[in-house]
Amino acid sequence: MVVAEFNYDVTQLMLQKAVDHAKFLGAEVVYVVKVPGVYDIPMVLKDLLMKEEVDAVATLGAVIQGATKHDEVVAQQAARKILDISVESGKPVTLGIIGPGANRIQALERVEEYARRAVEAAVKLARRKKLLKEAKYTGSTVYVE
Numbered sequence: 001m002v003v004a005e006f007n008y009d010v011t012q013l014m015l016q017k018a019v020d021h022a023k024f025l026g027a028e029v030v031y032v033v034k035v036p037g038v039y040d041i042p043m044v045l046k047d048l049l050m051k052e053e054v055d056a057v058a059t060l061g062a063v064i065q066g067a068t069k070h071d072e073v074v075a076q077q078a079a080r081k082i083l084d085i086s087v088e089s090g091k092p093v094t095l096g097i098i099g100p101g102a103n104r105i106q107a108l109e110r111v112e113e114y115a116r117r118a119v120e121a122a123v124k125l126a127r128r129k130k131l132l133k134e135a136k137y138t139g140s141t142v143y144v145e
Contacts, residue, residue, distance in 0.1 A: 001029060001119075002045055004061035004097075006037035010107045014060045014096065017115035022058075027123045030054060038063050038097055039074045042081040049089040056092040056126035058118040062107045063099030071100040092125035094118040 003015045015032065022029050030053050033044050038061035048054055059082055063075040079095055086093035096118025098107045132144045 001031070001058045001060060002033045002035060002041050002048065003059075004036070004038045004041065005034050007062040007064055007104075007107065010062040010064075010098065010104070010111060011060060013108075013111045014062070014098075014115040017112045018058060018060055018096065018119045021116045021119045022123070025120065025123045027119070027126075037061070037074070038078045038099075041078055042085055045082060045085050045093065046089070049085065049091050049093070054091065055130075056094070056122035058094045058096050058115075058122040060096040060115060060118060061098070062102070063097060064104055064107055065099065065101050075100040092122055092129065094121040094125070 001015065001018060004011050019029055019032070031048060031051070033048055035041055035044055041059050041061065045057060045059070048057055061078075063071045065071045075097060078097065082093055082095060094117075096114045098110050098114050102110070128144050135142045135144055
């Protein structure tokens with residue numbers, strides 16, 4: 001997992017919920033890497049994905065709306081680069097980032113949902129990629145679920 005420290009009151013709760021949900025799903029959390037903010041996630045993401053023992057990464061953060069559109073720039077640029085790095089690496093990276101456009105109260109209300117969904121998607125994608133790699137077509141439709 002990569003988690004942003006900015007808006008720590010929100011992101012620390014997200015991290016706790018995400019780790020708990022990973023355990024519930026039977027997934028091992030090998031690394032938790034903290035970065036200053038959501039915009040900084042791509043800086044360590046690529047390095048983390050190069051580690052052989054990492055099958056997927058859930059990114060966690062909160063981009064709280066301010067007086068300008070800075071939250072939109074941060075969230076959109078981070079999301080775009082996170083997706084690019086995921087595709088380049090061939091490993092799933094999920095987006096558990098609240099915002100843009102959320103205020104602090106809205107962010108706190110979404111902590112569990114975003115953390116849980118990011119972890120669940122990472123686990124499902126990692127497992128399905130493995131199944132897809134092992135799947136063989138034998139003349140009828142192969143379902144990977």
